[in-house]
Amino acid sequence: MPQTVNVELGERSYNIIIDENFCRLGEEVVKVIKPAKITVISDSNIAPLYMDEVKKQFEDLSIETHSYIFKAGEESKSLSQLEEIYNFLFSVKADRKSALVALGGGVTGDLAGYAAASYMRGIPFIQVPTSILAMVDSSIGGKTAVNHPKGKNTIGAFHQPSLVYANLSTLKTLPKEEFACGMAEVIKHGIIKEPCYFSFVRQKTTEIKTLEYQTLSRVVEGSCKIKSAVVSEDERESGVRAILNFGHTLAHALESLTNYKGYRHGEAVGVGMVAACYLGEELLSFDNEDTKKIIETIQSYNLPATFSKFSNEEIIESMMGDKKTEYGTIRFVVPKKIGKVEILAVDNLSAIKNAIDRCRA
Numbered sequence: 001m002p003q004t005v006n007v008e009l010g011e012r013s014y015n016i017i018i019d020e021n022f023c024r025l026g027e028e029v030v031k032v033i034k035p036a037k038i039t040v041i042s043d044s045n046i047a048p049l050y051m052d053e054v055k056k057q058f059e060d061l062s063i064e065t066h067s068y069i070f071k072a073g074e075e076s077k078s079l080s081q082l083e084e085i086y087n088f089l090f091s092v093k094a095d096r097k098s099a100l101v102a103l104g105g106g107v108t109g110d111l112a113g114y115a116a117a118s119y120m121r122g123i124p125f126i127q128v129p130t131s132i133l134a135m136v137d138s139s140i141g142g143k144t145a146v147n148h149p150k151g152k153n154t155i156g157a158f159h160q161p162s163l164v165y166a167n168l169s170t171l172k173t174l175p176k177e178e179f180a181c182g183m184a185e186v187i188k189h190g191i192i193k194e195p196c197y198f199s200f201v202r203q204k205t206t207e208i209k210t211l212e213y214q215t216l217s218r219v220v221e222g223s224c225k226i227k228s229a230v231v232s233e234d235e236r237e238s239g240v241r242a243i244l245n246f247g248h249t250l251a252h253a254l255e256s257l258t259n260y261k262g263y264r265h266g267e268a269v270g271v272g273m274v275a276a277c278y279l280g281e282e283l284l285s286f287d288n289e290d291t292k293k294i295i296e297t298i299q300s301y302n303l304p305a306t307f308s309k310f311s312n313e314e315i316i317e318s319m320m321g322d323k324k325t326e327y328g329t330i331r332f333v334v335p336k337k338i339g340k341v342e343i344l345a346v347d348n349l350s351a352i353k354n355a356i357d358r359c360r361a
């Protein structure tokens, strides 16, 4: 049986359906919207695997359905690619009664989501995530964006999907490194909110890595519940939603210093979470035994817990340029204990440097 998690946002509320195939996708979509036309947007890796099956769900309901395929990769999260999508939507006469379906990982969700947010001042869209990162994180909460040469995700909007439909069997075709990266966000959810969930993820490494369905479905459901509770409380990140940035302060610096080519996002978040734990030891008496547990868990999912490049000065300068920096002070999400974090503006540079140094291999 599919699991359902609700994202409670008043009139913008929607369900996340966790299922083992695409069979219910069409019927779940028409329960929430009545699209005259659908365009399914996917990338060149995912479309050959699932596009026909997904399109059929809508065609069987006599909905005019189109597909648009773009080149896989972060480079496609661009203004020029966005314009191509608008051109396609005009060519198929998509109007305000049309909907988009984002079939794929985080890049597809962000790009198609922003196309939906902006085309005709906003049309409905459905997230159909096919990576674990997209299932537990990027498809939920309405953040949509493309990149600008001046910065990642800098041109975007909050635009909530009408439905998220996660078919867990698509994870069978996800490359192992990408699966590991999604697990960084899963581990993050446990540390920021739910000690029991963290312990579950820590204990069930084998079942999770081998995609044992019941365990995987509990993991995705658990993470979706944590993320949706946070988003429901603070849709536009004016407060508590920032706890989802746990591990991201150092992560964004490492990604930016390597021009987004040196690390996958989840790998950088792995190291970043360890740095935040060391900072927690110094600033909030976080227990070193818990830091060790977190490092073990990160490594058990084949993610790095250490790094070796860049001086502290380079890293701090990069952190200062990040979106999370406010009034010239670097903001960190720092653990007090597993399940409880605080958002701190840290001006103690020696504490930051010390935490970074402890992550060096």
Ligand code: GLY
Binding pocket: 137, 138, 140, 141, 143, 237, 241, 244, 245
């Ligand atoms: N990925 C962080 C957020 O959705 O707020």
